[in-house]
Amino acid sequence: MKVYVSFWLPEAPLNVLREKHTVVVNASDQLPSPDELVTQLADADALLCVGSKVDKTIIDRLNPRLRIIANWGVGYNNIDADYAAQKGIMVTNTPDVLTETTADFSWAILMAAARRVAEADKYVRDGKFKGFKPFTMLGADVWGKTIGIVGFGRIGQAVGRRALGFGMKVLYHDQKPIDRKKEQELRASFVDLDTLLRESDFVSLHVPLMEETKHLINARALSLMKPTAFLVNAARGPVVDEQALLEALKSKKIAGAALDVFEKEPEVTPGLLELPNVVLAPHIGSGSWETRTNMGHVAVKNIIAALDGKTPPNLVNRPVARKP
Numbered sequence: 001m002k003v004y005v006s007f008w009l010p011e012a013p014l015n016v017l018r019e020k021h022t023v024v025v026n027a028s029d030q031l032p033s034p035d036e037l038v039t040q041l042a043d044a045d046a047l048l049c050v051g052s053k054v055d056k057t058i059i060d061r062l063n064p065r066l067r068i069i070a071n072w073g074v075g076y077n078n079i080d081a082d083y084a085a086q087k088g089i090m091v092t093n094t095p096d097v098l099t100e101t102t103a104d105f106s107w108a109i110l111m112a113a114a115r116r117v118a119e120a121d122k123y124v125r126d127g128k129f130k131g132f133k134p135f136t137m138l139g140a141d142v143w144g145k146t147i148g149i150v151g152f153g154r155i156g157q158a159v160g161r162r163a164l165g166f167g168m169k170v171l172y173h174d175q176k177p178i179d180r181k182k183e184q185e186l187r188a189s190f191v192d193l194d195t196l197l198r199e200s201d202f203v204s205l206h207v208p209l210m211e212e213t214k215h216l217i218n219a220r221a222l223s224l225m226k227p228t229a230f231l232v233n234a235a236r237g238p239v240v241d242e243q244a245l246l247e248a249l250k251s252k253k254i255a256g257a258a259l260d261v262f263e264k265e266p267e268v269t270p271g272l273l274e275l276p277n278v279v280l281a282p283h284i285g286s287g288s289w290e291t292r293t294n295m296g297h298v299a300v301k302n303i304i305a306a307l308d309g310k311t312p313p314n315l316v317n318r319p320v321a322r323k324p
């Protein structure tokens with residue numbers, strides 16, 4: 001059967017797929033346009049979806065043979081999974097394998113914002129470091145402070161576990177509290193979102209992007225945060241109203257931000273680039289060689305199961321009917 005891979009992936013998972021199927025990989029260094037994607041999928045049985053948007057209009061143009069869209073990523077807001085289900089197409093994601101790596105990176109940008117690492121690096125490169133001075137580029141302490149984690153699922157909890165090493169108080173907000181034993185183990189307290197925003201020194205976002213979480217952090221939410229607090233977003237850009245964030249940063253309503261994702265990726269709201277108290281990264285939360293390779297292996301497992309007529313391990317929708 002034919003599998004189309006919409007962007008280059010490490011060879012190891014692709015070779016596993018090649019043992020059973022014909023694999024066509026987009027050879028360009030750009031994602032395929034919607035028309036190219038539809039053309040490539042005209043005779044395909046599976047799509048290994050690497051960063052492509054697959055909305056209703058594309059799904060309507062897909063060949064009826066296509067059985068599975070295997071997303072390479074845990075967040076699958078780029079795919080209209082419910083509509084795919086109506087058309088009998090399975091959608092899968094790649095949870096778990098990227099949890100720890102993404103939590104590491106959330107901490108990397110949190111620390112970078114608090115301790116002004118990117119600014120400091122530029123300062124030295126620009127030749128401004130002329131010798132130690134006691135008050136050069138002072139930042140904010142991280143240890144012993146309060147972190148508020150919004151979305152306490154796999155990645156949120158991994159971020160919380162790391163906070164214990166910094167002797168921090170951990171608050172979290174989710175749709176519901178996690179089980180008591182886990183809560184005690186992570187020494188985390190469930191609070192409503194407003195309380196979390198008011199009491200945290202660092203607010204770290206780990207919710208999926210859905211209608212309910214779009215602009216969860218808006219002007220009102222930002223106005224509740226402490227003027228000394230930092231916002232960290234390694235979830236999805238539209239969870240934050242980026243214009244409101246820019247205003248909050250410019251008017252010093254909050255102290256700083258660390259962003260791995262953007263509302264209109266790859267665009268960054270004009271103005272953010274000029275602010276020294278924002279750390280910016282190009283959506284690399286899960287970006288280690290090991291993890292990105294493992295995400296490929298998980299996506300490949302999902303495809304092989306689906307093309308063997310089995311239920312893939314990471315099915316996220318409920319297709320109305322199985323394709324023969």
Ligand code: NAP
Pocket residue numbers: 074075076095096098099102150151152153154155156173174175176206207208209212213234235236260261283284285286287
């Ligand atoms: P997860 O285990 O599903 O955790 C998400 C948590 O958010 C769940 O506990 C979920 O609750 C909760 N939630 C959903 N809606 C909420 C709301 N309105 N308010 C509060 N909490 C809400 O997912 P994960 O594996 O931790 O991944 C989280 C997100 O991180 C992904 O969806 C993806 O967008 C993002 N991500 C980004 C990168 C990157 O490169 N920057 C890498 C990996 C992941 P329920 O389970 O009850 O729905």
